[in-house]
Every structure is written in structure tokens, then in C-alpha cells.
Amino acid sequence: MTIRGKTLTILAVAIVAGLSGPALAQAPTQIKQNNAWGSYSANANGGKTCYILSMPTQKQPSDRDHGDVFFMLAQHPGEASALEPQFTVGYPFKDDSKVILDIDGKKFSMFTRGQNAWLENAAEEPAVVAAMRSGREMSLKAESRRGTQTSYTYSLSGVTASLKDIDGCK
Numbered sequence: 001m002t003i004r005g006k007t008l009t010i011l012a013v014a015i016v017a018g019l020s021g022p023a024l025a026q027a028p029t030q031i032k033q034n035n036a037w038g039s040y041s042a043n044a045n046g047g048k049t050c051y052i053l054s055m056p057t058q059k060q061p062s063d064r065d066h067g068d069v070f071f072m073l074a075q076h077p078g079e080a081s082a083l084e085p086q087f088t089v090g091y092p093f094k095d096d097s098k099v100i101l102d103i104d105g106k107k108f109s110m111f112t113r114g115q116n117a118w119l120e121n122a123a124e125e126p127a128v129v130a131a132m133r134s135g136r137e138m139s140l141k142a143e144s145r146r147g148t149q150t151s152y153t154y155s156l157s158g159v160t161a162s163l164k165d166i167d168g169c170k
Contacts, residue, residue, distance in 0.1 A: 031165045035158030039165035050075045050169030052162035056152040064148065066090055067115075071140070071154055073129060075169050083163075085110075085128050087117040092145040099142045103131040103156075110140075117142070132159045 028042035031050075036057070041050045053072035067090010073083040087099055093112035098120070101108040108124055110117040117140075119125060132138065138154040 032162070033158075034161035034165070036155040037158035037162040039162040041166065041169060047076070048169060050166035052159065052166060054154055054158075057155050058153040060151045061148070064150070066150065066152075069152060071138070071152075073132070073163070075166060083125060083129050084122075085119055085125060087140055087142075089115050089142065089150070091115065093117065094143040094145050094147065097143045099140055101128070101138070101140050103128070103138045104135040106131045106135075112142070129163070132156055133163065135159075 028040040031039040031041060033039075037052050037054045039050070039052045041048055043049075051072050051074035053070050055070050059066045059069060069089045071085070071087050073085055075083055085101070087101070087110060092115055093099070095112075097112050099110040099112060099117040101110055101119075106127075108128055109120045111120050119128065135156045138156055139151060140154075141149070141151045143149055
């Protein structure tokens with residue numbers, strides 16, 4: 001396993017623990033690493049959650065500590081067809097700020113809460129997934145609570161293969 005793969009696995013464990021609470025969390029299983037994206041599954045809250053995730057290839061400004069930063073598409077128990085995009089950073093976003101998700105020029109707005117961001121319009125989730133499947137590069141622009149403008153670039157290499165890995169997750 002590569003260093004990036006090990007880092008993603010450690011990060012995946014932390015994500016599941018944070019999403020499901022310490023008493024209910026179970027370490028995720030890495031299904032496979034596909035270039036920049038890893039696929040995972042975990043049992044939590046009485047169901048199986050499957051997701052893919054990646055870390056940015058570039059963080060700006062480069063002289064700041066961004067903490068753990070990742071983007072994931074998660075399939076939650078009871079939502080067999082829905083993939084929920086989520087962006088997480090290692091610092092609190094500015095209150096009531098928006099994150100702009102840009103996939104090869106297609107832009108989507110995300111609302112923030114704490115260190116996380118989700119699509120403002122859940123009906124756009126399939127469009128984001130489709131854009132990620134066919135895209136080459138993805139970027140996100142955000143603002144920290146301190147007012148620092150940040151941006152992150154992701155490779156989309158491996159998204160389609162990782163999505164196939166979790167297809168049919170139940």
C-alpha cells in the first residue's frame with residue numbers, strides 16, 4: 001500500500017468515527033485504491049455506508065496548515081441510489097459562507113457548517129457525480145473563519161473505478 005493509500009485509510013477510519021459516534025463506529029474496510037480515489041465501506045448506525053474519497057493534490061495558500069482535507073461521495077444506509085458529496089477541511093469555515101465547487105468549469109454552491117460543506121441543492125447531487133465521472137479536475141474555493149481565502153485542487157483520476165467498487169453497496 002502506498003503512503004497516500006495508508007493516509008487515506010487512516011483518514012477513512014477517522015471519518016467513519018466522526019460520522020457515526022465513537023460507540024457505533026467500526027473501522028472501515030478499504031475496498032480498493034484507484035489512482036487518486038479510494039473506495040471504502042463501513043458498518044455504522046445499523047447499516048452499511050459506502051463511500052469514495054480523495055485528498056487534494058494542491059492546497060492554497062501553501063504556507064498555511066489546512067489540517068485534514070478531503071472530498072467524498074457517500075452512499076448512506078437506506079439511500080441505495082443517492083451519492084452525497086461532502087467536503088471537509090481541518091479548520092472551521094466562516095459562518096454562513098459558501099464553498100464553490102468547480103468541475104471542469106461546471107460550478108456548484110455548497111453550504112458550510114463547522115468544518116464541512118454539502119451541496120445547497122441536493123437535486124444537483126447526480127449532476128455533480130456525472131461531472132466528476134467525466135471530468136479531469138475539480139477545485140473548491142472556501143473561506144476560513146479567520147477570513148483566509150483557500151482553494152483546493154483534486155485529480156478526478158480513479159473516480160469512475162471507485163464508484164464501480166461501491167456500486168450496489170447495501
